[in-house]
Amino acid sequence: MSVGSVDGEVRAEQQAPQQSLGTAAARNLATTTKSAPQMQEITSRWLLRTLPWVQVQGGTYRVNRRLSYSVGDGRVTFVQTGERVAVIPAELGELPALRGYEDEGALTELAARCTQREYAAGEIIAVAGAPTDRVHLLAHGRIEQIGEGPYGDEAVLGVLADGAYLGEAALVDADATWDWTARAATACTVLELTRDDVRNLADRAGSLAAHLAGVASAPDQRTNTYGEAAIDLSAGHVGEAVVPHTYVDYDASPREYELSVAQTVLKVHSRVADLYNQPMNQTEQQLRLTVEALRERQEHELINNKEFGLLSNCDYGQRLQPHDGAPSPDDMDELLSRRRGSKMFLAHPRAIAAFGRELNKRGLVPETIEIAGNRIPTWRGVPIYPCNKIPVSDARTTSIICMRTGEADQGVIGLHQTGLPDEIEPSLSVRFMGIDEQAIISYLVTAYYSAAVLVPDALGVLENVEVSRWR
Numbered sequence: 001m002s003v004g005s006v007d008g009e010v011r012a013e014q015q016a017p018q019q020s021l022g023t024a025a026a027r028n029l030a031t032t033t034k035s036a037p038q039m040q041e042i043t044s045r046w047l048l049r050t051l052p053w054v055q056v057q058g059g060t061y062r063v064n065r066r067l068s069y070s071v072g073d074g075r076v077t078f079v080q081t082g083e084r085v086a087v088i089p090a091e092l093g094e095l096p097a098l099r100g101y102e103d104e105g106a107l108t109e110l111a112a113r114c115t116q117r118e119y120a121a122g123e124i125i126a127v128a129g130a131p132t133d134r135v136h137l138l139a140h141g142r143i144e145q146i147g148e149g150p151y152g153d154e155a156v157l158g159v160l161a162d163g164a165y166l167g168e169a170a171l172v173d174a175d176a177t178w179d180w181t182a183r184a185a186t187a188c189t190v191l192e193l194t195r196d197d198v199r200n201l202a203d204r205a206g207s208l209a210a211h212l213a214g215v216a217s218a219p220d221q222r223t224n225t226y227g228e229a230a231i232d233l234s235a236g237h238v239g240e241a242v243v244p245h246t247y248v249d250y251d252a253s254p255r256e257y258e259l260s261v262a263q264t265v266l267k268v269h270s271r272v273a274d275l276y277n278q279p280m281n282q283t284e285q286q287l288r289l290t291v292e293a294l295r296e297r298q299e300h301e302l303i304n305n306k307e308f309g310l311l312s313n314c315d316y317g318q319r320l321q322p323h324d325g326a327p328s329p330d331d332m333d334e335l336l337s338r339r340r341g342s343k344m345f346l347a348h349p350r351a352i353a354a355f356g357r358e359l360n361k362r363g364l365v366p367e368t369i370e371i372a373g374n375r376i377p378t379w380r381g382v383p384i385y386p387c388n389k390i391p392v393s394d395a396r397t398t399s400i401i402c403m404r405t406g407e408a409d410q411g412v413i414g415l416h417q418t419g420l421p422d423e424i425e426p427s428l429s430v431r432f433m434g435i436d437e438q439a440i441i442s443y444l445v446t447a448y449y450s451a452a453v454l455v456p457d458a459l460g461v462l463e464n465v466e467v468s469r470w471r
Contacts, residue, residue, distance in 0.1 A: 056415045
């Protein structure tokens with residue numbers, strides 16, 4: 001058969017008359033089955049589901065504690081210009097010897113006297129037993145604290161990271177010596193402030209000299225291992241021994257947590273609300289998605305808010321650094337050991353995957369438990385909940401949170417207030433605001449919330465966890 005005859009037959013078939021109703025026209029008479037509006041932002045929100053929520057009347061929750069003495073164990077902040085790093089003068093007040101000193105001129109001069117040093121990985125910064133003649137401010141990198149183990153071998157006592165300082169005793173004690181060896185685990189940028197520089201400035205600045213003298217002569221405060229004012233007790237005595245007198249001192253300025261707020265105004269045109277409500281109510285669907293977004297933002301704030309967020313409110317003594325970058329079982333054990341009765345881990349899904357890779361290397365298989373129909377991995381029996389609100393930095397590092405929860409256990413609690421006018425969920429209300437001249441209906445959607453850490457050891461964070469290591 002020739003090519004021309006084949007083309008003719010094809011054209012004849014294409015020009016054949018239609019014998020039935022086409023699907024495109026039929027759809028005009030058909031009812032379409034539709035899904036409810038979907039939203040990719042919705043997550044499991046395990047923090048909101050597992051955190052015990054405490055009713056807060058009056059919008060404020062006060063955390064009363066025993067009196068504690070601050071020893072200046074904060075972190076120092078730096079600014080960077082190219083390769084040059086400088087300490088912010090006011091941040092020198094984080095050093096115990098300069099805590100409470102507010103002479104901006106003197107602090108500025110001290111900051112200017114700091115000299116920048118670069119240490120390569122493995123280089124020794126200070127040697128145990130050597131005189132301490134300067135304070136080291138760690139701007140970037142990781143430093144290992146090396147000591148002697150129980151059998152004479154080398155042991156890593158701890159790891160310091162960005163913002164830490166070491167050798168602070170040099171500013172007030174001329175006879176201070178290093179208790180351990182400081183070794184750079186990675187390339188480190190360190191600012192050094194010598195005791196001689198501080199003393200030279202103190203000779204000219206009377207306020208600094210008086211402050212340092214007061215610090216050096218201040219009597220040691222009697223505290224327990226947690227920094228709380230000691231309670232005098234007697235035990236194991238016999239006979240008519242004199243029983244000590246004591247009392248429990250309270251913090252005179254306890255911290256108060258005010259409920260934070262997340263709000264938005266939802267607008268729906270009256271024509272849409274009146275006419276387009278079958279098979280789904282437009283106002284209800286708009287409100288449902290708005291509430292979902294509000295709850296997502298609430299969980300984000302509970303993690304990242306500077307005032308009450310978990311990452312910002314973790315005590316510096318409860319912040320740990322991984323020994324090898326990636327989150328290992330040893331790091332997770334160390335995190336657990338810092339508190340009693342840990343109830344949960346919170347980690348970014350990528351951090352959970354990184355921890356899983358470390359377990360695979362060691363041939364370990366974590367147990368899982370079923371919670372609300374979901375299989376959740378655990379470590380030492382403590383569930384590891386995924387939370388994508390924990391940030392992952394550009395350097396592909398993140399944090400893992402471990403906490404004890406509940407008011408009865410002196411743990412971490414969520415704060416809210418129920419019984420609001422027009423409340424549709426606990427501590428979340430939707431109020432009708434009226435209809436404007438353009439026939440647009442407005443609803444005020446409001447959620448109130450906060451979180452409180454009742455005692456410092458209720459919350460711990462493993463910081464600077466690498467999530468991109470594959471070997």
